[in-house]
Amino acid sequence: MPRYSDEIIEEVRQSNDIVDIISQYVHLKRSGRNYFGLCPFHNEKSPSFSVSPDKQIFHCFGCGVGGNVFTFLMKIEGISFVEAVQTLAERANIQLPTLENNVDTAKEILKSKVLKVNEVAANFYHENLYHPESKIAQEYIKKRKLTNETLISFKIGYSGKFDELYHKLKEEGFEEPEILESGLVNKNDRGQYIDRYRNRLMFPICDARGKVIAFGGRVLDDSKPKYINSPENVAYSKGRNLFGLNVAKKQGHLKQLLIVEGYMDVISLHQRGITNVVAPLGTALTQQQGWLLRKNADQIILSFDSDEAGLNAKIRALDILQDMGCDIRVLQMEGAKDPDEYIVKYGNARFKNLIDKALSVIEFKVKVLKQNLNLENVNDKIKFLNEIAKLIAKIDNSIEREVYIEKIAKEYETSKEAIYAEVNKLTYNSSKSEKILEKAKPVIKHNENNEQVSETIKKRENTILSLLLTGELNIFEIIEKNIKVEDFKDNINKNIAQKLYEELRKGNSNINSVIDNLDEEEQGRITEIMADDYEIDNMEKAIDDIIKSYEKDKLTSRKFELVELMENETDEIKRNALGQELNNVIIQISKLK
Numbered sequence: 320m321p322r323y324s325d326e327i328i329e330e331v332r333q334s335n336d337i338v339d340i341i342s343q344y345v346h347l348k349r350s351g352r353n354y355f356g357l358c359p360f361h362n363e364k365s366p367s368f369s370v371s372p373d374k375q376i377f378h379c380f381g382c383g384v385g386g387n388v389f390t391f392l393m394k395i396e397g398i399s400f401v402e403a404v405q406t407l408a409e410r411a412n413i414q415l416p417t418l419e420n421n422v423d424t425a426k427e428i429l430k431s432k433v434l435k436v437n438e439v440a441a442n443f444y445h446e447n448l449y450h451p452e453s454k455i456a457q458e459y460i461k462k463r464k465l466t467n468e469t470l471i472s473f474k475i476g477y478s479g480k481f482d483e484l485y486h487k488l489k490e491e492g493f494e495e496p497e498i499l500e501s502g503l504v505n506k507n508d509r510g511q512y513i514d515r516y517r518n519r520l521m522f523p524i525c526d527a528r529g530k531v532i533a534f535g536g537r538v539l540d541d542s543k544p545k546y547i548n549s550p551e552n553v554a555y556s557k558g559r560n561l562f563g564l565n566v567a568k569k570q571g572h573l574k575q576l577l578i579v580e581g582y583m584d585v586i587s588l589h590q591r592g593i594t595n596v597v598a599p600l601g602t603a604l605t606q607q608q609g610w611l612l613r614k615n616a617d618q619i620i621l622s623f624d625s626d627e628a629g630l631n632a633k634i635r636a637l638d639i640l641q642d643m644g645c646d647i648r649v650l651q652m653e654g655a656k657d658p659d660e661y662i663v664k665y666g667n668a669r670f671k672n673l674i675d676k677a678l679s680v681i682e683f684k685v686k687v688l689k690q691n692l693n694l695e696n697v698n699d700k701i702k703f704l705n706e707i708a709k710l711i712a713k714i715d716n717s718i719e720r721e722v723y724i725e726k727i728a729k730e731y732e733t734s735k736e737a738i739y740a741e742v743n744k745l746t747y748n749s750s751k752s753e754k755i756l757e758k759a760k761p762v763i764k765h766n767e768n769n770e771q772v773s774e775t776i777k778k779r780e781n782t783i784l785s786l787l788l789t790g791e792l793n794i795f796e797i798i799e800k801n802i803k804v805e806d807f808k809d810n811i812n813k814n815i816a817q818k819l820y821e822e823l824r825k826g827n828s829n830i831n832s833v834i835d836n837l838d839e840e841e842q843g844r845i846t847e848i849m850a851d852d853y854e855i856d857n858m859e860k861a862i863d864d865i866i867k868s869y870e871k872d873k874l875t876s877r878k879f880e881l882v883e884l885m886e887n888e889t890d891e892i893k894r895n896a897l898g899q900e901l902n903n904v905i906i907q908i909s910k911l912k
Contacts, residue, residue, distance in 0.1 A: 323404055323415065325832055328389075331404055332831060334411035337375045337388045343614040344395055346644020353850075357642060359395060359610060360384050369850055375831070378846035385846025387834050395610055397559050399427055400835065426553055432497035433554040436488060437523070437531040440503050443487050444476025444521040444534075453477045455539050456520055463583070464663075469590045472566055474523045478516035478536060485512045502550045503534070516547065522582045524549070524600060525565040527611065532560065535582055535601075548601050558605035561597040561612070563589070568615060570594065576616035577650070577674065578604070578636070579658050580623050587659040591667045596658075604636040606643075613645050620677050622650040624657050630687070637680055641713065648677035681710055681723055694731070704733060708741040772809045780812040781848050783865055787819045788849060790828030794862065799823075801866040811844045871908060878904050 322328075338354055341347065347354040347370060358368035358379040367381035378385035384394070392403040408415045448456055448470065456477035460470065469475070478484065485504045495512075498504050504512050519536035526532050533549035549555055563585040567573065577596040579585060588596045595616070599608055612619050619640055623632045633649060640647050650673050655661035662670045678686065688706055692699040707727055714720045720742070728735040783802065786794055804820055807813035815837065822833050834842060881901040888894045 322401060325829070327413075327415065328404060328835070329829065329831070331408045331411060331413055332375070332388060334413060335388050335407045336372065337377065337391070338370055338372050340388050340407070341370050341377060341391055344610040344643075356644075358382060358384070359606065359643075371850060374849050376834075376846045376849055378843070378850040380847075380850075383843040383847065384839070385844075385850070386842040387831055389835060390842055395607070397556060397607070401427075429497060429500060430553045432493070433501045433552065434530055434532070436493055436497050436501045436503065437533070437554070439488060439491050439493075440484055440501070440534070441474050441476065441521075441523040441531045443484060444478055444516075444523075445470075445474050446476075447479055447483075448475065448477040452479070455518070459520060459539050463587070464590075465586065466590060469586060472589070473563075473586055474531075475586075476521040476523070478514060478519045478521050480514075480517055482512055482514055484514045484516075500552050501554075502552055515549075519547065522562070522586075524555070524560065524562055526560055527564050527568060527615075529565040533557070533600075535562075537582075546601070556607075557600040557602055559607040559611075560600060561608055562600055563597040564611065564615065567595050567597055573616040575618045575620055575674070576612055577620045577622055577658075578612070580632070581657070581659070584622075584657055584659045588662055588670075591662050591670075593662070593667070593670065603632055604639055606639055609636075609639045609643050609645070612640065613643050618646045618648065620648045620650050620674060622652065622658050633683075634687070637683070641680055644715075647680050649680070649683040650674060650677045651683075681707075681714075684710055685727075700731070704731065704738070705741065708738055709745060711738070712742045712745040776808050777812070779865060779868060780807055780809055780816075781851070782861070784812060784815055784819065784845070785848050785851075786862065786865075787816070787823065788830050788845070790823075790830055792823060792826065792828060795820075795823040797862055797866075802869055806869060811841055815841050815845055874904050874908050878908065 323331075338347065341354075341356075345356040345359055345368065347356040348366070352371070352373060354370040354372070355366040356368050356370075357363055357366050358381055360379065361382040361384075363381050368377065368379045370377045376385065376387055377391055386394075388407065389400060389403045392398065392406060393400060396403075396406070398406070405415060447453055448460075460475075465475070482504075485498065488498050488504070495506075498512075499506060503515050505515055506512055516534065516536040519538055522535040522537070523531045524533040524535060533555040535549075536547045538545055548557070551557060562582055566589065567576065573595050575595055577588070577593065579588065579596055579598050581598055585596050585598050588594075597612075599605075621633050621636055623630075623636075637647060637649070652658070652661055652673060655664055658670070661673075685707060688703055692703050694700050694703060704727075711720055711723050711727075714723070724735050724738050724742070727733070728738055783798060786798065799820060804813060804817050807816050818833055818836060818841075819830075822829075827833075834845060837845060878901065881897055881904065885894055885897045885901065888897060
């Protein structure tokens with residue numbers, strides 16, 4: 320399996336602080352020596368996701384996930400270990416050596432081939448757009464007033480007839496598996512290979528680095544469906560990418576990112592000078608897309624269509640982004656159904672003015688609430704104020720809470736004290752619910768024989784692993800001499816011990832390299848141990864106590880075995896020998912107490 324050397328991996332790791340990397344995706348707050356935030360890998364209301372700058376690890380005490388900076392990037396971006404190393408090396412301006420066959424699994428090989436298929440297809444479609452036979456597409460582009468510069472920036476193209484792309488891909492040396500996996504070609508019941516996109520305007524979809532990962536195709540007449548998008552495959556996950564991000568990112572980290580609904584919204588705004596704009600890919604905004612937005616911009620502005628579906632999409636997106644600690648605004652638009660129509664109709668300056676006047680989350684949700692209630696009615700007004708209290712209770716910043724409570728009390732003629740009381744009650748109840756959840760019954764651990772492992776044994780084994788994780792070779796030598804890998808009862812701990820023993824025998828005390836070679840469950844356990852901070856004042860005594868406890872366990876097990884053997888032994892001489900051994904075992908156990 321090709322991979323970079325341990326020295327290079329360690330250089331990349333040390334050049335990327337885990338707190339800096341995770342802060343791009345998760346809103347972290349310092350508490351003592353560590354940072355805490357809401358876990359991006361499961362839904363929670365109270366922060367249980369811990370990041371340790373000292374140990375350069377993360378661990379969620381809620382769902383158990385954990386690891387180092389590479390693990391985090393792999394999980395949140397859905398990429399391989401090699402890709403995580405490359406991404407972080409690029410961020411730290413570290414030049415990596417060329418990796419031959421830069422893949423580590425059959426899936427990665429296929430992904431690499433599919434990306435090459437997509438690149439060839441994007442060039443083929445783009446060149447096809449300028450051919451005389453593509454007049455229908457050229458007329459549509461003229462009607463939408465798209466410039467040649469825009470066509471090149473987004474590599475817009477045109478798909479031809481029946482199987483033109485298929486034959487082009489075969490000419491380029493591609494085989495059927497990668498062609499079919501790309502989703503650009505289908506195979507019918509008669510065994511014919513037919514292009515998925517025919518007579519459509521083509522929009523290549525790129526990842527943040529600019530690699531073509533999929534396509535969207537728009538009809539140029541009244542036929543249905545209006546758009547066809549690539550199916551998800553080895554190279555493409557629509558919930559993990561944003562259309563136009565690669566173009567917007569050319570400016571570097573952005574002060575603002577505007578989210579719109581469709582491809583043409585992005586393209587039209589970009590052509591008219593609004594270049595910090597992206598769109599989801601035919602789906603409601605996902606958490607993964609939220610992380611991308613948070614990573615690449617300081618402020619996020621939502622501008623979905625003004626119909627009911629657009630309103631619902633805004634509210635869902637707001638909830639996702641708010642939980643991530645994003646600075647969010649909502650663009651209010653009248654006189655047009657979408658941003659494309661608005662900017663064409665009213666111009667760039669007026670659209671920028673809309674951006675400047677975008678509402679805060681609270682202001683937007685208050686506006687939506689008011690539309691459905693009659694505030695002249697007492698019951699409706701009570702309901703309205705209760706709902707507002709729920710919104711304010713979600714705000715962490717006490718100054719921001721104060722400002723909104725002042726504003727609401729004054730505007731709707733109610734006392735600040737009443738709003739404060741309701742907000743505090745909601746905050747208390749939420750905190751109480753979280754504490755109840757925290758006390759939920761823990762999962763019972765089993766060993767490889769499906770035998771229950773007690774918490775006492777698990778804690779002892781965790782302490783041993785904690786001692787090994789110090790990387791002290793003299794400590795390892797004492798532990799290995801007295802405790803074998805086979806002595807571990809918990810199966811996960813046994814697997815971790817096996818790998819730690821292997822590395823420490825080689826003299827490798829770099830524990831981070833061990834974490835890289837653990838599976839997801841093992842990484843969760845090892846970071847749980849590392850995050851738990853086992854307080855060991857006297858290292859020698861701790862080791863001695865653990866060794867004695869193992870000796871005692873073995874002797875106790877032998878004691879019961881001897882008792883059983885004596886009960887079943889009929890030969891008097893053998894019975895006496897067993898009795899003598901039993902006495903010796905009992906004496907040894909008493910000495911260990």
